Amino acid sequence: MTIPKPVTAKFTTAGFHRDCLFRFANAAKTVLQWIHCHFCGVSFNICRSRAPGEPDWAKWDYTGSHPDPELEFDDLDLDECSRNGCGVGVRYPKEEDNEAQDADYIPREDEEDHEPYEYDSDYESADDAMNVGEDDGWNDGDGEEDIESQWYRDWLLSSAVPQDLVPGEPAWTPPLHRDRPNEVVFPLTSGQLPEGYGPEQLEHIAGPTCTGSNAYSGHAISMEAMRGCRTAQFLVHKQASEADWQPDGLDEDWELSGDWFLSGLCDGTTSRDIDYQTVYPPRGGLDQLEADNMNFEPEYTDSDSIGMPFHPWCFDIFCRQSKVLFNHVNISGLMTWRNAEFSYEDFHGFPRTRDVLDGREQWWRHNHGHEYLAANPLYVPNLERLLFAAVNLEDGDFTPDTGAFDLSRRIWPTETPSQARPADPLASLPLELRLLIVGFLGSRDIANLRLASRAFEQLPVSLWYRLVRDEMPWLWEAWDETECIHVPSIWTSVTGTxxxxxxxxxxxxxxxxxxxxxxxxxxxxxxxxLPMPMTAPRQLRLPREQTNWYQVYTQIKRHWGQLKGLQNRQRIWRDVEGIMTLIQKYTCSID
Missing domain, CATH: 4.10.910 (30s ribosomal protein s13; domain 2)
Structure with missing residues (x-):
């Protein structure tokens, strides 16, 4: 692979009109400092607070650095923290710091009663398909770790904070999060910090119900689930490359023949009024470039000279939909729409979920309950296991016509002769007509029909394949291989760091x-x-004839709250669907 010599993009006019940002802002409009993903509208400057037991580098601020401890407490309401179960971690504990032996420690009444969160160490799912334990097959080995491995992991977890060297999302995520030895965390029971410590020695540890908006809580979302939330990439026109763009061995097919190419990656983005975006590697010879969600002065600035920012995972979802709709990755159509609707009003007027709009402030507002906005929609923890549990590769009796329900637990009450139900007019319908009827119904109507008529008491699992495809079009694991030939970009498997x-x-x-x-x-x-570690991730495809689609459908519904990545995938999918409609609008008008 060629190691390109980096150059900084030199644009004709865009770089000289940064001051227009401030002239543009007025009483009617507030121009935010930060750019956002052009597909999903979420910031790249996502913050995280760690949960007890996680390493120090499991938390980071807007810049990707370890938060300043003194500033951390300036913005906190300690009384509110005490009500939400927050604690105070001691960075350099003393020998006498032992919460369990503290005579003044009064446990909170609700400490043992709150419902365990998805990533709590004592969390257990309601279903075996989602159980994650140390001895249930999720970890390699026999479940008993030798002492040297324990020492090694302890050393890793106690090493220097990586953000001190390379600010940003950590480049490594430990397989076990609740395994930090000798950690001292005091509960905030009285709204007061522990005596004898300065703010620089203490750390705010978010509680299970913490409502702080300066970071997403480690109680609510794991590092694994949000991997890549700070990673930004850009579509750049080849005219921006002074190095005369050349292939580098990492190219997509459409990059070789088109006018646009993918930049390198960065962790978070810089403020509009400070600097260009610095990316790695310097693809097209560019290590710095200008990118934005709007063209502030279109009369002076060629829109093609401004890169388009996005999450690699959002671009992947665009590529999938584009291949289904256009049979190719329609970059020219995408940029035609972007350039046609490239103003402040256009970007902020694009319809998005309320959760995104609530978070879009000068500094991204990390609202409690909206953690899914930062979840990786491509690589969702526990999803593959849940889906594989529905595959019947070794059951020779399983067919798509297999009944979905266990009729040994019937839904009908025992009836006496005097209470006999009236004749069921639907019972005389042949099976073909019954299946035709349910083929027009949604899941709720099917459930009601089963309650109303014994003729529909048993239904084949194949019926739920249609429901999965109709109600979950974003579940590409259920697609047939011939529908969309797609391999995720290598950029989706790595972070900017x-x-x-x-x-x-x-x-x-x-x-x-x-x-x-x-x-x-x-x-x-x-x-x-130092060979390239980036490889295209393996794609999961569910075999249509050997999958219990009823189980797939119901398990996703049952565990929806835990599958934050799928929640985000659904949201992004809908946004991209709207973009596809606009691409068709502008490309048809040109034709």
Missing amino acids: DVQMFFTRRQRYASALSDMCKEINVEDAVDSL
């Missing part, structure tokens, strides 16, 4: 090898020493 650390290391290796060994091919040597 991952890529920055990897390519910085490659450049350091290349520089050292160039100085030491003049005769070798540096690129080949670096590829051998």
Whole structure:
């Protein structure tokens, strides 16, 4: 792979009109500092607070750095924190700091009564398909960890905070989150900080019901579930590349033949009034570029000179829908729409869910209960296991006509002869007509029909395949392989921090090898020493004839609150559907 020489994009006019941002702001409009994903409308500058037991680097602020401890407490209402079960972690505990032995410690009345959250260590799902335990097959090995492995993990969890070196979302997520040894957390029972400590020694630990809006709580969403929430990528016109754009071995097919290409990645974005976006690797020769959700001065600035920002996962959802609708990744149509509706009013007028609008303030507002907005919609923890549980590869008796219900637990009450039910007029219908009837009904109507008529007491599992496809069009795991041939981009499997650390290391290796060994091919040597770790993730496809679609449908519905990534996928899917309609509008008008 070629290691490109980075250059900074030099735009004709866009770079010289940054001051127009302030002239543009007036009493009627508030221009936010930060850009957002152009597909889903959510900020890239997402924050997280850690839960007890998680490592220090499981929390980060808007810049991706470890929060300043003194500023952290300035914005807190300690009385509110005490009501929400928040605690105070001690960064440098003293020997006598032991909550369990503290004579002054009074446990909260509701401490043992609150419902466990999805990622609490004692959380147990209501269904085996979602159980996550140390000895149920989720972890490799025999469930008993040797002492050296324990020491190694303890060392990893107690190492220096990665944000001190490379600010941003952590490049590594531990497989077990609740395993931090010797942590001291005091409950905020009186709205007062522990005596004998300064703010720089303490850390706010969000409680299960914390309503703080400066970060999403580790109680409500895991690091694994929100991996990639800060990663930004950009569509850039090839005219912006002074290096005369060339393929680099990481290209998508449409990049080779089209006018636009994907930039490198960055963790979070810089403020509009500060600097360009710095990306890794410098694809197209660009390590810095300008990107925005609006063109502030279209009379002076060519819209093609401004990159389009998005989450790689949102772009992946666009690619899937584009292939289904247009049979190709319609980048030209996407940018035609973007350039046609590229004003302040257009971006803020695009219809989005209320949760997104409630979060869109000068600094992203992390509202309690809206954590799903930061969840990865492509790689959803526990989803694959839930879906695989519905596949019957070894059951030779299973067919799509297999009944969905266990009739040994009948829904009909025992009747005496005097209470005999009236004749069921639907009972005489042949099976073909009964299936035709339910084929026009939704899930709620089918449930009511089963209660009303014994003729519909048993239904085949294949019926729920239609319901999955109709009600969950975003569940591409249920698609037939011929519907959409799609392999996720390698950029969906890494974060901005991952890529920055990897390519910085490659450049350091290349520089050292160039100085030491003049005769070798540096690129080949670096590829051998530090091969690309990014690979296209494996795609799960449910076999239509061997899947219990009733189980798929009901398990997703039952565990919807835990599947935050699927919630976000549904939201983004609907936004992209609206964009597809607008692409058709503008491309048809051009034709």
